[in-house]
Amino acid sequence: MAASLKTRDLARCLLNYEAASATSTEPKESAALGVYEKLRQSLSAFAGEAAFESLAFRALTQAKSEAPSLWAVQVTEGGSLQNLGDVEPQSDTDQGLAAKFPAGDGGIILIARLLGLVHIFLGEALTMRLLRVTWPGAALDDCNSENGRKT
């Protein structure tokens, strides 16, 4: 089952915000890595590294089924991500998804999967509070595509 549209919108929002905060010459994967690292620090602080590592591993496994471009990415001990920036863009096996999330959007799918898991365990209220604290400047309420996607 694919990550929900809502969590993908949220992930896209975070990546866009992170990309806008970084220099424009950095590759898109750097934004994904930046979002992932902030989530790792934030979640590890209250849940512990081991708990985050488990969530991240599960999220990556789910994301790989949606985005084969993530095939080389690994979660290392402590929950850090390896090889996200080194992955060459590959075509998605799902043509519909490929159209919506073209090669290189593996980062969005991974972050969406991670947010989805956090949402499942903590619920929407706590998840959103966690994100607002981690990205105080991001307009997360405007991320819902049903209300008009902001890019």
Added chain:
Amino acid sequence: MSTQDKVQIKKLPTGVPGLDEIVGGGLPEFSFNIIAGAPGSGKTTLAHQFVFANASSERPALYFTVLGESAIKMLRYQQQYTFFDPSKLPDSIRFINLSQVVLEGDLSAVLDQITKEVEKANPAVVVVDSFRTMVRKPKSDMDLQSFIQRLALFLASWQATTFLIGEYAEEELRDNPIFTVADGLLWLRQTTERNSIVRKLQIVKLRGQDSVPGLHTFRITDAGVQAFSRTFGLTARKRNPPGARRLCFGIPELDKMLDGGVPEGDSILVAGSSGTGKSVLATQFIADGVSKGEPAIIAVFEERPEAYALRAANLGLDLETPQKDGKLIILYLRPLDLSVDETMQSILDAVQKIGAKRLVIDSLAGFEMALSPGFRADFRESLYRMIFALTGIGVTILSTVEVDESFTEFPFSTYSISFLCDDIIRMRYVSIDGQLRKVMVVIKMRGGNHAKDIREYEITSKGVVILGKRLTEYQALISGIPVHSDRPDRMEEPA
């Protein structure tokens, strides 16, 4: 040193209904406390309730989780409780995981990490959950004691009220350096008795204030932990002086036998075997009070309120209108697995809600049967506490009790609770002239004189009606098998 010169210790609300009363008004600010108990006994939930009741964005709470329950899962479960307010996270309540520090470092590293976080956040409340997993690491007891003392001193200096949560067994209570350092020790117990779970808490230690001693029942509901003080929260209330007012049954002949009625604030026991009219008498007592504007409670265990009210209506007693007007509550209490204190708390809440003056417990046998088996052993003691507490604030209580009809004895109760009662009315069957008839007698009235007459009565469409004259032609009426005296039949005026 005058009272003004003494330091005033602020008492913090525990956030646990009933617990403030037990700990003497709240937990002392800046105290160093331990919440101990077996897994699943409610330690974490209790700590969360305290945290949510006291944390603010100016003085937040730091909740350190160590090895054990994952913080993610803990939050997942804890947010199901009604006290959990997500808006308090993470500004007012911050969860910090120390697992890695504990796994990789020694207790000094743990202390350093806690120090760092406390200095950064300036918290009002600090919780370490579970502390027990941390203290399994030290090389010697001296290390542990030193660590505890340094932690306690540091957190007190930072004006933080602290809770260490740990799984401990009863036998670990003695000679444990942790418990020596602690200002407060809350012990949560959970035992299985037959098919029921019995939860009790004890304030083993609490420096600087007067807590209620003993084991207090508690329950975990969707609102979190709720404690039931052994004193029912009425210790702080001033006892009313015995009233001069008499409360009537609305049965003229019985009221006369009672010298005008039962003294207000008395506990009355109406004892008799099945079918003698105890409930009818109790209903008439309530109806008379309600008709005079006295709010009342009827706690029933053996039939539903609708049936109870319908039966009263058949006797011409309207219990529906006062219920609608908020002057009468009929409580139906058939709570499996409830403790006697919880059940009594329901009665107390109802009494306080409408300012009840009269209370009927119908019946004690039903009350006892409604309790989980594990709590039945405490029934008499708890009943005593409740009667003492309620009559102390001026509520007049009438309890009915079924007794086995014996033709060799004249028992008042199978519970040996007659000492709890100021007044006793005994109803029984007697065999007279080939008929099973009913008599009643006032056995005791602590507050004054009462008639010694044994009076025959009937249950009619108007309730209990005492028949006109005292029977004098029979002897041994209370045996149930009276003997006709040799004297000629005659009826005497009541004494």
